[in-house]
Amino acid sequence: MSDANKAPIGIFDSGIGGLTVVKAVMEQLPNENIIYYGDTARVPYGIKSIETVREYALQITEFLLSQQVKCILIACNTVSAAANEEVRAFCGNVPVLDVVAAGAEAALSVEAKNESIGVIGTLATVNSQTYETAIHATAPGKRIFSKACPMLVPLAEEGWTDNEISRLVIEEYLGDFREKNLDALILGCTHYPLFTPLIERYLKKSGTKVIDSALSIAARTRAMLAEHNMINESGEKGEFTCFVSDKPQRFQNLAERFLGKKLHRIEISPLV
Numbered sequence: 001m002s003d004a005n006k007a008p009i010g011i012f013d014s015g016i017g018g019l020t021v022v023k024a025v026m027e028q029l030p031n032e033n034i035i036y037y038g039d040t041a042r043v044p045y046g047i048k049s050i051e052t053v054r055e056y057a058l059q060i061t062e063f064l065l066s067q068q069v070k071c072i073l074i075a076c077n078t079v080s081a082a083a084n085e086e087v088r089a090f091c092g093n094v095p096v097l098d099v100v101a102a103g104a105e106a107a108l109s110v111e112a113k114n115e116s117i118g119v120i121g122t123l124a125t126v127n128s129q130t131y132e133t134a135i136h137a138t139a140p141g142k143r144i145f146s147k148a149c150p151m152l153v154p155l156a157e158e159g160w161t162d163n164e165i166s167r168l169v170i171e172e173y174l175g176d177f178r179e180k181n182l183d184a185l186i187l188g189c190t191h192y193p194l195f196t197p198l199i200e201r202y203l204k205k206s207g208t209k210v211i212d213s214a215l216s217i218a219a220r221t222r223a224m225l226a227e228h229n230m231i232n233e234s235g236e237k238g239e240f241t242c243f244v245s246d247k248p249q250r251f252q253n254l255a256e257r258f259l260g261k262k263l264h265r266i267e268i269s270p271l272v
């Protein structure tokens, strides 16, 4: 194994939600060092213009490359939708994976009973039709039903992921999806995996498989690193470094909830 294998994996998101991807990567690749960047000063991206999201995404990419990462995971659906090509071009030979491609692939691997897939995400992600493009590239006959669920982001930030209010919001957003007997529902926003138990319960009778793209991108990362002989096989537990552009007071608590574990150090590194 070369020293390059010990280089960290760079993961970024508009804010805290990408920690759901970090958690999945930690579980599937426990020896990898990880550097995370959350743009907490400028979140949310989901309601911003494509041009603005692109500019922010390239600034973060530049920062991660300066940390000598061996690959980059775009852990934000909105960035994947708005700036995928730009980030890849900027990275040159450094491999880039994104949550949209991973989520689309996972949804297509579900047994197709009704040839239909649901997608929920931010306004920017849903309006971009990025999941439609990714899915139709391999399965043009699939029917896709998408819906923006903007209320879920603040609910997740508040920690209201499985209470009476979140239940009512899920019912309001997914009411018509329940009748469609979708084969799969892609959680196309980094915050939504926190609602997985609630959504699974709500869609239970319709037999819809709920797709968490955090799990899929982690599996893809493992496969990509193995293919390029880039896995860190040092046997040491991977280190996690968390950078943010601003540290709101409740960030630590929230981050620990997303990650499901204690965070000892969070560094503030503004981009502008």
Ligand code: DGL
Binding pocket: 013, 014, 015, 017, 018, 043, 044, 045, 046, 047, 075, 076, 077, 078, 079, 121, 122, 125, 153, 188, 189, 190, 191
């Ligand atoms: N991280 C964003 C996403 O996955 C959700 C939060 C935001 O709007 O910035 O689309």
